[in-house]
Amino acid sequence: MTDFYRGKSHMASHDMKSAKRTYGGFISLLKWSVPIIAVIALFVITLIAE
Secondary structure (H helix, E strand, O other): OHHHHHHHHHHHHHHHHHHHHHHHHHHHHHHHHHHHHHHHHHHHHHHHHO
């Protein structure tokens, strides 16, 4: 019976590791994409304003 619960605990920690890695990748992508999109939007706005 304890092996079952220990196994579930192990799976939960494995899922957290995977979730943290996925979240870290998403945040890294967001850090790069938001400024790039802002620069592109600013460029397009200046083109339209002229």
